[in-house]
Amino acid sequence: MWQTGLTCMPDHPLAEIAEKPDEKQSANGIYRVLYDGQCEICQACVSWLKALDREKRTVCLAISADVLASVDSRLRMEDCLRQLHVVTPEGEIHVGWDAVANLARLFRSTWLIGTLGIRVPFRNVGRLLYGFVARNRYSLSKCRGGACSVAKPNEVRRQARLGAFWSCYTLGFFIRLPLVMWSGITSAAQRMRIFVRTYHYRLDLLDGKLTILFLNGMLPNTVPLLFGELFTTVIYDGVAVDPGSPKMRSSLSRHLRRLKPKITKIVATHAHEEHVGNLNWLSEVSGAPVYVTELTARFLTPFKKLPWVRAMIIGQPPDLKQPYQLLGERVDTQSGQLRVIPTPGHCDDHIGLYDPKEKLLLAGDAFMGSYFATPNPDVDSRKWIESLERLMELDIEILVEGHGHIHTLRADISDFPGVVVRENPKVALSQKLDYLRWLREQIAAGFQEQLPVRVIEASCFPWGNRTSWESCATDECIRMLSLGHFSRTELVRSFVRTNSEALPTVYEVRLSGRE
Numbered sequence: 013m014w015q016t017g018l019t020c021m022p023d024h025p026l027a028e029i030a031e032k033p034d035e036k037q038s039a040n041g042i043y044r045v046l047y048d049g050q051c052e053i054c055q056a057c058v059s060w061l062k063a064l065d066r067e068k069r070t071v072c073l074a075i076s077a078d079v080l081a082s083v084d085s086r087l088r089m090e091d092c093l094r095q096l097h098v099v100t101p102e103g104e105i106h107v108g109w110d111a112v113a114n115l116a117r118l119f120r121s122t123w124l125i126g127t128l129g130i131r132v133p134f135r136n137v138g139r140l141l142y143g144f145v146a147r148n149r150y151s152l153s154k155c156r157g158g159a160c161s162v163a164k165p166n167e168v169r170r171q172a173r174l175g176a177f178w179s180c181y182t183l184g185f186f187i188r189l190p191l192v193m194w195s196g197i198t199s200a201a202q203r204m205r206i207f208v209r210t211y212h213y214r215l216d217l218l219d220g221k222l223t224i225l226f227l228n229g230m231l232p233n234t235v236p237l238l239f240g241e242l243f244t245t246v247i248y249d250g251v252a253v254d255p256g257s258p259k260m261r262s263s264l265s266r267h268l269r270r271l272k273p274k275i276t277k278i279v280a281t282h283a284h285e286e287h288v289g290n291l292n293w294l295s296e297v298s299g300a301p302v303y304v305t306e307l308t309a310r311f312l313t314p315f316k317k318l319p320w321v322r323a324m325i326i327g328q329p330p331d332l333k334q335p336y337q338l339l340g341e342r343v344d345t346q347s348g349q350l351r352v353i354p355t356p357g358h359c360d361d362h363i364g365l366y367d368p369k370e371k372l373l374l375a376g377d378a379f380m381g382s383y384f385a386t387p388n389p390d391v392d393s394r395k396w397i398e399s400l401e402r403l404m405e406l407d408i409e410i411l412v413e414g415h416g417h418i419h420t421l422r423a424d425i426s427d428f429p430g431v432v433v434r435e436n437p438k439v440a441l442s443q444k445l446d447y448l449r450w451l452r453e454q455i456a457a458g459f460q461e462q463l464p465v466r467v468i469e470a471s472c473f474p475w476g477n478r479t480s481w482e483s484c485a486t487d488e489c490i491r492m493l494s495l496g497h498f499s500r501t502e503l504v505r506s507f508v509r510t511n512s513e514a515l516p517t518v519y520e521v522r523l524s525g526r527e
């Protein structure tokens with residue numbers, strides 16, 4: 013667990029604010045906005061423009077030689093880097109403050125500003141202010157945030173001072189702060205809706221072959237409410253997967269009393285506390301044997317003492333008791349077989365279960381949404397990339413996550429908003445893969461430039477990526493509540509870990525010392 017549950021987000025995780033130029037757009041009454049993709053201030057303004065522009069009357073294009081040539085041959089790179097350019101549907105070019113004012117006139121909430129802004133004396137004041145910001149923002153905008161796709165990125169990097177980087181990054185954040193807060197509020201409301209809908213709920217799918225039991229508990233409930241991760245036990249063709257933690261036991265017991273399922277085997281996908289706390293208990297009440305991998309068994313005997321926050325909220329699992337069986341390459345189900353697929357990354361002992369007949373993958377925590385930001389300390393992102401590459405070789409039509417999300421386009425899985433995500437699982441997996449590879453490059457480049465860990469961390473969350481600021485409130489909330497156990501900093505560490513040991517804390521201190 014412990015990645016932010018942004019699984020339901022329809023956009024590509026790397027959806028930058030920039031769009032691609034399109035020939036047809038000029039004919040459709042679209043305003044084309046050309047902005048400096050390197051500049052945090054420009055990017056922040058574009059975020060606002062996107063929030064205002066509900067009817068999609070504008071398209072925002074980060075400047076590059078190709079983009080300029082395809083939009084209008086009159087546009088010159090030097091001019092466009094200096095100030096904002098907007099090409100109207102009629103082919104007029106507005107520049108600087110006039111461009112801002114003309115854009116403002118497009119939307120009801122800013123119409124007045126725009127209308128006054130093109131009249132004397134407001135126009136003169138506007139131009140003066142715009143000129144000041146435009147002249148000075150370039151000295152601030154030394155972006156290392158992966159947005160450096162325009163004009164001399166190497167020179168920008170060379171000249172950049174960390175002070176400039178941070179002031180730029182911070183300014184970009186504050187310009188967006190109202191948007192960050194609004195996004196925090198709307199996602200909290202959405203989490204609440206899904207929580208209510210799934211409270212002690214049971215979802216029967218594929219004619220009862222696949223059952224998702226949603227687990228609740230007084231303190232565990234804080235997790236779905238704050239972070240959007242739901243707790244579940246999956247029963248697939250007689251195999252019960254990940255039976256929850258002791259603090260969810262009464263919820264599981266209630267499900268079993270009502271459903272009276274035939275359980276032939278109990279399997280754990282990995283040794284995290286919310287997946288394994290009821291293994292022995294369920295085995296006792298159902299009579300079914302427990303199956304775990306050798307590594308999982310080692311993690312569970314004895315189960316290490318959890319940090320107190322996790323022990324308090326999820327519950328400290330008991331040690332795994334004999335008898336239990338070791339997982340081989342396959343698990344027999346009532347009507348077929350599941351292949352056991354090693355998927356280390358989320359943690360070393362992680363496995364997935366795959367039914368080739370149904371083209372269904374029980375992914376456990378090996379997916380957790382295309383975008384994530386706050387991994388647990390035992391995540392190894394390089395191994396995760398390899399695991400995802402392995403999963404990409406499978407033919408998957410239904411992907412069932414360990415925290416209550418199902419990704420599928422199949423019509424025989426009925427809709428359930430907030431749980432069933434209508435997307436091709438392979439596309440979702442490849443998006444996650446792209447995202448992790450991008451992070452890997454970003455982090456490697458940061459270390460090569462000998463940047464402090466905090467700067468590398470910030471550069472992995474450029475405000476130009478919508479998810480960076482949309483999930484910012486939730487991510488920081490997770491960092492605070494987990495006392496730093498799960499954080500954006502851990503994401504950087506998850507790429508620099510050596511084979512089995514976690515990056516020691518002193519490493520970060522040493523690197524930060526350079527700043």
Ligand SMILES: [Zn+2]
Binds near residue numbers: 013014282358377
């Ligand atoms: Zn986990």
